[in-house]
Amino acid sequence: MASSSQASRAVPNLAFRRLRGQRSPGEFAAAVRRAAREIGEQVSCDARYIGRVEAGEIRCPNYAYERVFLHMFPGLTLADLGFTPRERVRGRGAAPQAGPIHPCCPFDGSLHNSPSDSNRDSDEESDVLRRAFMTSGPTTVAASLGFGLGSVPAPGGPPGEAAGRVGETEVNAVEEAVRRIRLLDDRHGADGLYQRAARPLRAAYALLDACTITRRSTAERLHAGAGELAISVGWLAHDSGRFDDARSHYAEALATARVAGDPALEAHAFCNTSFLARDAGRHREAVRTAQAGQRAARQIASPRLLSLLALREAGGWAGLGDRTSCEQSLARAHTYFERGASDADPEWMSFFGEPELEALRAQCWSALGDWSRAAGHARRAAGLQDRRFTRNLALYRAELAADLARAGAPEEAAAAGDRVLDLMDEVRSSRIQTILADTARTLLPHRRTPGVGTFLDRHVSAFRRA
Structure with missing residues (x-):
């Protein structure tokens, strides 16, 4: 459905289509992801993105x-690939807004990335998508998506109110x-994002409840998207201590x-529920939900997903003090990961690469009281982590500091703690602060x-500023 003048002016990229050749959009998306891994990039390319x-x-x-496209087609420029120069895309008129909005942020402008982040992550989406979740409440979101103001009733509205169509x-x-x-979240952590993330x-869910969806594929995507959004918002609550x-x-x-009937979404929900249960001290629940997640994940050909769920199970066993079961789960996770x-x-x-694997191993050994072994894995996690993922880098360094302090290495622990404090102007996470x-x-x-002493003084000062 053409719900904006921007969408109606879109010009098909025939050059890019020719480069895809005989491959299906899904096959080409898989090639893009493989090329990204070759140069150390992380992109979430799928057939819809190619389309x-x-x-x-x-x-x-x-x-x-x-970077990925130029790696795939050496010698070609973005213009050769059918794209518009970035300065022309950035220069187009913006929609009226109530306040300053970062181009990558679906919320308000109170938390900005740095200028370098803006350049690196400049929005590639159409104006329709950029505006879609910048306003609060189902009615205004629906309006920005092209519905009439009354198309999507607010929760609890009259049951007879007209419903729109979702496309x-x-x-x-x-x-x-x-x-x-x-x-x-990768850049800044959860604190400060949670309340704004609840709006979209x-x-x-208002769209799911109030609108007509005629195509089954669209309904499946909207259910999956709403479920993933619930998990993402749940994670922000989780990481900021709102269990x-x-x-x-x-x-x-x-x-x-x-x-x-979505096993991938079910596995993801169980994975995060297990993580939350472990953090909340409900270790038996952590084990059971991780096992339930593994049952759902067996319908998906993803060894890495099974590896992560085995690590979640290991964390539950560690919390219960069952070293044997924990080691068995860790071994299974390693086998899947390899x-x-x-x-x-x-x-x-x-997010789940070798740094996270090492960090989750560290958490297990820490829960079992093997501080030196935990510190070894945490050190590897921090050393392997890409600096672009600031929140995880700060987390791994914080866990390393904690393990070293308990392992009887206070000087090393303070040095690791100092490196965490170096990042705290960029990251706001109650988990890391705790x-x-x-x-x-x-x-x-x-x-x-x-x-x-220097670390302790810096820590007190940092918390006073917060």
Whole structure:
């Protein structure tokens, strides 16, 4: 459905279509992901993305996709690939907004990426998608997607109120909101994002409840998108210490998965529920939900997904103090991980590489009280982590500091803690702050040790500013 003048002006990218050749959009998307891995990039390319490029909806790719495409077609320029110069895309008029909006952010402008982040992650989406989740509430979201103001009733509205129709534009907007939340969480952590992220979630479920969806494929995508959005918002609640809210969002995602018969979404919901249960001290639940996730994941040809779920199970066993079962789960996770990445790996698993594998191993050994072994894995996790993923880098360094402090290495722990504090202007995560506070308390008796006093003073100062 053409719900904006921008969409109606889209010019098909015939040059890009010729480069795809005889491959299907899905096969070409798989080739893009393989090329990305060859140069150390992470892109979530699928057949829909290729279709949108070929339809002219994406006039210029972001910088990550640009590097991948130029790697795939050496000697060609973006113009040769059929794209519009970036300066021309950036220069087009913006929609009226109530305040400053970062081009990558579906929320308000109170949390900005740095200028370098803006350049690296400049929005490649059409104006329709950029505006889709910038306003609050289902009615205004529906209006920005091209519905009339009364098309989508607010929750609790009159049952007879007219319903709109949901098509590609609305589903793309839901999926884009998920990507935006994940991007911002990777860069900045959950604190400050959670309340704003709840707005597009409410709007997505309002679309499900109030609108007519005529195509089965569209309905499946909207259910999957709404479920993934619930998990993403649940993770923001989880990481910022709102465990009850997180549990509710994960349960909502699980219910959506069951209604839609979507094993990939079900596995994801169980994976996060297991993680939450472990953090909340419900270790038996962590084991059982991880096992349920593995049953769902066996319908998907993704060894990496099974590896992550085995690690979640290992974390539950570690919390129960069952070293044997934990080691068995860790061994199973390692075996799955060594089978490598697959084209069937879910898009949300882009974070799960060797650094996260090492970090989850570290958490297991820490829960079992083997601090030195935990510190070894945490050190590898921090050393392997790409610096672009600031939140995870800060987390791994914080866990390393905690393990070193308990392993009887206060000077090294303070040095690791200092490196976390170096990142705290960029990252806001209650999880990381809690780990760092616990480490500071552990190091208090060692204040006279070189470096420890400096770290403790910096830590106090940082928390006062916060």
